[in-house]
Every structure is written in C-alpha cells, then in structure tokens.
Amino acid sequence: MSEKVFPKDFMWGAATASYQIEGSPLADGAGPSIWHKFSHTPGNTYNGDTGDVADDHYNKYKEDIALMKDLGLNAYRFSISWPRIFPYGKGKINEKGVDFYNRLVDELLKADITPFVTLYHWDLPAALQDLGGWTNRDIAYWYTDYADYMFQRLGDRVKNWITLNEPWVMAFVGHFMGEHAPGMKDLYASFSVVHNQLRAHSKTVKAFREENIKEGKIGITLSNSSHDPATNSQEDKDAARLAHEWTNYPLFLNPIYKGEYPSGIKEYASEFLPHNYENDLEEIKEKIDFVGINYYSGDLVKADTKSFLGGKTVERGLPKTEMGWEIYPEGFYKILKGVQNEYNPKEVYVTENGAAFDDKVVNQGVHDEDRIDYLKKHLEQALRAIQNGVTLKGYFVWSLLDNFEWAWGYSKRFGIVYVDYKTQKRIIKDSGKWYSQVIKNNSFEF
Numbered sequence: 001m002s003e004k005v006f007p008k009d010f011m012w013g014a015a016t017a018s019y020q021i022e023g024s025p026l027a028d029g030a031g032p033s034i035w036h037k038f039s040h041t042p043g044n045t046y047n048g049d050t051g052d053v054a055d056d057h058y059n060k061y062k063e064d065i066a067l068m069k070d071l072g073l074n075a076y077r078f079s080i081s082w083p084r085i086f087p088y089g090k091g092k093i094n095e096k097g098v099d100f101y102n103r104l105v106d107e108l109l110k111a112d113i114t115p116f117v118t119l120y121h122w123d124l125p126a127a128l129q130d131l132g133g134w135t136n137r138d139i140a141y142w143y144t145d146y147a148d149y150m151f152q153r154l155g156d157r158v159k160n161w162i163t164l165n166e167p168w169v170m171a172f173v174g175h176f177m178g179e180h181a182p183g184m185k186d187l188y189a190s191f192s193v194v195h196n197q198l199r200a201h202s203k204t205v206k207a208f209r210e211e212n213i214k215e216g217k218i219g220i221t222l223s224n225s226s227h228d229p230a231t232n233s234q235e236d237k238d239a240a241r242l243a244h245e246w247t248n249y250p251l252f253l254n255p256i257y258k259g260e261y262p263s264g265i266k267e268y269a270s271e272f273l274p275h276n277y278e279n280d281l282e283e284i285k286e287k288i289d290f291v292g293i294n295y296y297s298g299d300l301v302k303a304d305t306k307s308f309l310g311g312k313t314v315e316r317g318l319p320k321t322e323m324g325w326e327i328y329p330e331g332f333y334k335i336l337k338g339v340q341n342e343y344n345p346k347e348v349y350v351t352e353n354g355a356a357f358d359d360k361v362v363n364q365g366v367h368d369e370d371r372i373d374y375l376k377k378h379l380e381q382a383l384r385a386i387q388n389g390v391t392l393k394g395y396f397v398w399s400l401l402d403n404f405e406w407a408w409g410y411s412k413r414f415g416i417v418y419v420d421y422k423t424q425k426r427i428i429k430d431s432g433k434w435y436s437q438v439i440k441n442n443s444f445e446f
C-alpha cells in the first residue's frame with residue numbers, strides 16, 4: 001500500500017444525529033424528547049435555539065441524500081429518534097415514525113450508500129425521563145425493547161448498528177455538568193447512567209445476536225480527548241492516566257472487553273458506582289463487532305487536588321477551532337493506537353472527526369481552508385494508525401451538514417455542507433469538495 005493511499009474498500013462517510021438535523025420533533029405522532037424539553041427551557045441553549053426546524057431533514061432527506069451521492073459518500077451514519085418510534089418510550093408504536101426511517105434507508109440504498117444506524121444519540125423520550133431516565137435500572141429493558149424492535153423493522157436492510165453515541169458525554173455533561181439534557185448535576189447519578197448504559201448496550205447486543213441479522217455488525221461509539229501529562233512529574237502522569245480512564249474509551253471498553261471498570265475508577269471513584277454493580281459485570285462483558293471512535297481534540301492534564309479525580313486540563317497554546325478546542329492531530333493517532341493495543345478490536349471505525357470554524361458565504365461559496373487543513377492532518381494520523389496495526393475500516397466526518405450544536409444552538413458550524421437556516425439552502429463548502437476528492441482518490445494527497 002503506497003504511503004498515502006487508504007486500503008481498498010475503506011469506508012468514507014459523514015455523520016449526523018436525529019435531533020441535530022431533522023426538525024419536526026413532534027410531527028406525525030412523535031413524542032417529545034428530553035432535548036425538546038431542555039432546548040425549550042429558557043437559558044439552556046445559545047439564543048434560545050431549539051431543534052424545532054434544524055436542517056428540516058425530516059422533509060428534505062431526499063435532497064440531502066442526493067447531496068451525499070454528489071459528494072461520493074459510500075456510507076452515512078445517522079441516528080433514529082426513539083420518541084418517533086415509541087412516543088412514550090415504550091408500549092404504543094408510532095407507525096409514521098417507523099415509516100420515516102424506512103423511507104430514509106430505502107433512499108440511501110437506492111443511492112448505493114451504506115446506512116450506519118445509531119440507535120441512541122441523546123434524544124430520550126421525555127416520558128421515560130419522568131420515570132428517572134437513564135438513572136432507572138429498568139431503562140436497560142426499555143432500551144433493549146426499542147432496539148430489538150428496530151432490528152426487526154430495519155434489520156433486513158441495515159447491517160451496521162451502533163448502540164449508543166458518546167455515553168460519557170450523555171452521562172457527565174447531562175447528569176453532572178448540567179449543560180446537556182436532562183440538566184442534572186449529580187455525580188452519583190452520572191455513574192449510575194454510565195452503568196445502566198452499559199447494561200442496556202450489552203442486553204441489546206445479546207438481542208441483536210438472537211435476531212440473527214445476516215452479515216449484521218454491532219458496536220458502540222465513544223468520545224475521546226487525548227490527555228497528555230502537563231509535565232513529566234509522577235503526579236501529572238497519574239492525573240492524565242485517570243482522566244483518560246474516566247473520560248475516554250476505557251470507562252466503557254474495560255467492562256465490555258474485560259468485565260471490570262478501569263483500575264483508577266475502582267480505586268478513586270468506586271463510591272459513585274451503583275451498589276452491587278459487580279453483579280452486572282458478567283452480563284456487560286458481551287462481545288461486540290467493532291468500536292466506534294469519536295475524536296476532536298487533545299489537552300494537557302495537570303495534577304490538581306481540587307478537581308474531580310485530581311486533575312485539571314491546561315492548554316498547550318495550539319491553534320483552536322471555533323469550539324475553543326485545541327487542534328492536536330497526533331492525539332488522534334494515540335487514541336486509535338491505544339484502543340488497538342488495549343482491546344485489539346476486530347474492527348474500528350472513526351464515527352466522528354471534524355471541526356467548527358467561523359464559516360462565511362463569499363460569492364455563493366464557503367472557502368473553509370481551515371477545515372480542509374484540520375481534516376487533512378487528522379486523516380494523515382488515521383492512515384498512520386492503519387500502517388501501525390489499527391484495524392481501522394472507515395471514517396465518518398462530523399458533520400454532513402451544519403446543524404444544532406446542542407447547547408451552542410446554531411452558532412457553531414461543523415458541516416462540510418453549509419446550511420443557510422433562513423432559506424434552508426445547502427452550499428457545499430470547499431471542504432466538502434475536497435472530501436469528495438479524498439473519497440475519489442482514497443487518499444488525502446491528489
């Protein structure tokens with residue numbers, strides 16, 4: 001393999017999420033999600049932005065799939081909105097909700113685009129939050145019933161499934177920092193949410209195996225930031241390792257692959273884990289087919305007794321994206337290589353990588369050289385990882401379209417396609433044209 005070309009059959013895609021792009025959150029019998037309620041609660045999002053319209057993808061999906069085809073994508077990662085299927089989370093089924101995803105999948109297959117379906121990308125049915133949401137142990141059953149129903153309805157055409165998107169962010173940003181739905185600030189709740197997501201994930205993997213979906217594969221998508229010690233001191237090294245075990249893939253892959261939480265979590269955070277959590281570990285240890293890795297940035301960690309798990313992040317002084325995240329492509333390699341070394345997964349997919357920049361339309365175009373530079377530098381590290389033994393099979397850029405960036409609303413643009421929210425017009429950015437060339441050449445050099 002030449003040093004700049006990706007393996008033959010490497011998968012090139014783009015990723016999105018239901019609440020961030022679809023709009024029409026309550027259309028055709030759908031129930032409200034916790035993000036519908038959170039964004040409609042004053043003060044929770046920038047400018048009071050909500051997902052009521054977003055990219056209007058619920059109505060414009062055919063146009064957007066034609067865009068994906070123009071770009072030459074051979075895969076597309078999207079999420080299903082649970083409350084469109086089960087408006088109250090369980091019980092009554094909303095056929096019109098199922099019908100939307102049936103039409104979406106059929107249109108993708110017509111365009112020769114492989115669907116990668118995320119079953120949960122944070123939009124929990126609000127009715128389940130009223131019962132405690134992810135802090136209620138019974139959610140493992142409610143979620144598995146929902147997932148199994150989707151396997152039955154779409155499994156004949158959808159072969160690649162992701163159980164959960166970024167369970168760490170949902171657990172801690174949503175239940176400890178309070179900046180995401182459901183807006184809780186309770187460390188004990190956060191660790192219960194970690195544990196119940198793992199229980200739900202593994203029960204669902206078991207149900208998936210029983211559905212016996214021909215050539216079906218199932219995995220999980222995890223958020224990661226590359227944490228390096230601020231100095232060579234033992235305190236900083238220990239703090240960086242703990243930050244890694246807590247916020248990155250080990251918190252979930254250790255239980256899934258090894259049947260136990262990372263040693264640092266057991267040593268320094270066991271008081272926050274649910275009572276008798278050990279009784280669930282055997283069941284959580286359920287084989288998966290691939291690991292999904294999300295990566296955006298890296299940071300330095302400095303020992304700090306006042307911070308949770310004794311470490312605080314400090315900056316390197318590197319250039320930043322519009323999110324204020326430092327651009328650290330080497331960290332991408334470290335995370336990918338680390339997953340392979342520690343768990344040796346059969347397959348790895350980059351399920352999200354991308355950046356927000358201050359995109360402007362100039363002469364009907366968006367000349368986002370900064371995003372091209374970011375993507376190129378990260379793809380170089382992804383190829384380096386493959387050349388060093390990482391079983392990386394595909395890459396999904398975040399995101400296809402500018403979209404609702406959670407608490408930041410529409411103020412941050414991650415798309416390779418610009419969305420004019422006043423007119424809903426799409427404009428392929430220079431980065432989208434560049435990415436289209438990457439796919440055509442299977443290389444970032446052409």
Ligand SMILES: N=[N+]=NCCCCNC(=O)[C@@H]1[C@H]2[C@H](O)[C@@H](O)[C@H](O)[C@@H](CO)[C@@H]12
Nearest residue numbers: 017165166168223224225247248294405
């Ligand atoms: N470990 N750790 N990390 C904390 C760092 C979290 C950084 N933000 C993300 O990962 C979210 C992910 C989300 O899937 C998508 O829905 C968001 O739109 C993107 C962009 O924000 C990214």
